[in-house]
Amino acid sequence: MKELQEILSSSQHILPEWILLLGILLIVIIVSFQKKDSKWPYRFSFLLVLIYTFSATYFYENLPAGGLKLYGGLLLVDQTSLFFKQLVAISTIVFLIHSRLFDYKFDGEIYFLMLCILLGLSFLSMTTHFLVIYVALELVSISSYVLVATKNEKMNFEAAIKYLIFGATSSAIMLYGISLFYGMGHTLNFAEPAFIQAIAANTPLIIQIISFLFLAGLLFKIAAAPFHSWVPDVYEVTSTPINSFLSFAPKAVGVLVVARVVQSNFADLNAVLLLIIFLSLIIGNLAALWQTNLKRMLGYSGIAQAGFILIGVLKSPQTDFYGAFFYILTYLPITMGAFLLADLLKNLSGSDEMEDFKGLGQQNIFLGLNAVIIMMALVGLPPTVGFMAKLMVFSSIVNLGEAMHSSVYYGLLIFGLLNAAISIYYYLKVPYFMLIKKSYNQPKYNNDFFLTLVLTYFSISLVIFFLYPDFGTEWVRKVLF
């Protein structure tokens, strides 16, 4: 009886998820009763995400300091999880607006799948329980596989199969890690003291290896090496708005779960994470150098950026992950702006190849300027907020180095910054072709003023956010663990 009571009282506290779940069921009904190109699924999902965002923001008024434990520790609602839920919801809204702006005729099912991912990420962001992590991650993964495969083209199937196989493998590895942890710790909640005590009997090396196995599924979502190989193929063929969403939302929440694992401090994961960071930076950057296709390039850049974000998750005595969280906050406008730019350029030139952007910036100097600002934000050059994000992450390394008395971290500092310097080569390709190269054949150019304006909104926000980052940093400060 007591358990039932707790389930009932816990259920009151996840109102946003209930709303989302009911909405998703409703959308299934709407899709099945409407004509094929009906606008209702879009309108309804927009409304639903808005309601979800507001309820996630305003429903929780007095959260206790350590967060609210629900369902006997299955879920944990704290400020951090709310922050990530809001970010993911915002990125969904950006996805919806993006697909509307470019007149994507998505079937109703796409919106259903998007909302499923949102629901999965929502649960993923508020748990320290292995089982919930696994279930939520599978909900996200399976919806994503279908999402990639929905365009009925051969390339899509190839990418989706690749995605599925890599995804299933990393989930299996993760499950293996979880089962080993359960065997050792006799509980599935890694934040519980009992788990940490039980696990402390083992040698650190064993725990590190098992942790790496467990992290596999998350790293796959974050798109960090060595679980990155699906990224370029999937990015190349998937519709740009979906890409834009996939490049941000799963990555953000994946990092949050890694941060929670690091925070619970049952193992020293720094060695494992350092390896992943080094690999991600070098693989992402070096492979991106040779790309000619903008979307593939953004895919590899996403791998490198994952490396930068993970730097902020490294553990030190006074870690509070501010670097990683701020980076994620800024990564939202940067990466989604970049994909908006990619879509606009594709509209103008008819292809994703960077060579075909020749002369586009010369005809519309504002489009060229936008491209410069967004690409600068990706490199991390001032005066864009990308610089602030890199500054935060790298200043956290200096703190780490001081606290841990190890040269490895300074090596990482220099290595990371050199990688940022190298990355300018491929990011600058876009403005280079747009502004410097002359186009020999006149491109079919329709001056899309409105879309450029939307893009300008992104790039101006990147600059303003650089000049006044206080709003962002204060927000992040409130949600730290």
Next chain:
Amino acid sequence: MQSGLLSSLIILPLIASMVILLLPESYKGSYRWISLIVQVLLLIDLGTLIGAFEPNHSGYQFLEHFEWIRLTLGKTSILSIDYIVGIDGLSLSMVALSVIIFFIANISSFSINKKEKAYYSLFLLLTATVIGCFIAVDFFLFFIFFEFMLLPMYFLIGIWGGPNKAYASLKFIIYTLVGSVMILVVMIALAMSNVDEFFTSEYKRTVFSFDFRILSDQANLLKGSLLNIETPIKIFGVNARDFMFILLFIGFGIKLPMVPFHTWLPDAHVEAPTPISVVLAGVLLKIGGYGLIRIAYDFFPDVAIHYGLLISIIGLISILYGGFNALAQKDLKKLIAYSSISHMGFVLLGFGAFNIEGFNGAIFQMFSHGLLSSMLFLIAGVLYDRTKNREIDNFKGLAKIMPIFTVLVTVAFFGSLGLPSLSGFIGEFFTLFGSFQANTVPKVIPILGVLGIVLSAIYLLWTFQKMFFGEFWTKDEFQNNLTDLNQKEILMLGILGILTLLFGIFPNILFDVINPTVIQLFG
């Protein structure tokens, strides 16, 4: 007192750059005049600054201080980033140099007839960022200007450059970005080690500061932090402070440029259009030297003293390597580019001496090289404008048909090879003098350094003789194009020539301004 005089040096060109960007294409003819008016206003600003500047007062003057960003770092600390601008003798000399050179380069830009809107807005952006670099008193602000300079430069070389512009501009931006990344490492490390006591007690959280005045005072170093002096922290077996100094040295050395990080310079110069070459050689290289004094030497004096010998040797290698390379060049612009490397080597020689004479000499050498190399690149531009060719062997006996040109070339060439009474001599003399005085530097280094002057005499006189003396001869297609200077060119070269002469005969004008700063550095 916040007069706004210094800020106007940044804000005026920025606003003008925006205005030009927003003006419709039908006002095409007015862009160059807007830009020129701004440069003239900057000259007036500069005049006011020099008039009100108190040379005996060490420390920053005309300070303007606004709170800008209080970046929350986690729960316990704050990064305080402020908008602080101010000048001392060193920055004043560099600001003066850049305002003059940008004015000249703007006149020289009148010959550019392609995409003027983009050109002038980028050019004004470059003006603002370069001047901002010299007047920033906050490391963060300095770094932003330093980084942001790259983009206008990239596009100015990349769009208006010569045939191989894509390669040159990319090489330029990657080299400089790698350098600035190293500076960024030091910036983060410095900021995380220096605490602003006043604001720390006010906010009740540790406040890290980027203010130059706080960073240069070692009393502000946090105990146990990365860069503290008492208990050194090792990075890869090297003391953290030494490590950071070396990073700074390489970072600014790339900009300077010093051998072996110089290879971007000849490429960038050969491809860049004349006015951009002028700015690059005249002003941008000086940011490397300025940064070394202002940041490397001012914040790490305890470390810098141990590296005198190394820096002197690198300076010497730059002098000789640049000189010998210049000897072998057939392209006039490439020759000047290598002579730049050689002359900037003297700056390093002066730094390596680590005494007052050496530093004064190095700063003077930077200033004088700014004037002379600008002249030299304008000279190459004069020939290139007329013939689209810069091969030294293609011209003989130019003195016959271009007499005024020859006179001004004489001033520039003899100034560069260090003829007494022209400004080049003073800089080279004092750097060598300082190097002889220094206890840490063996005498053989300045002795070999003198060889650099001989080398520059050889390649410059040789070129001078080949191009200007003897019977007049050029290829037939150039014959009719070779006319003497027009008024615009006489104005540009004339101003620079007169300044060279002025500073050569009365070097005290400059020494009086920079000496207090240098003395304070050693105080």
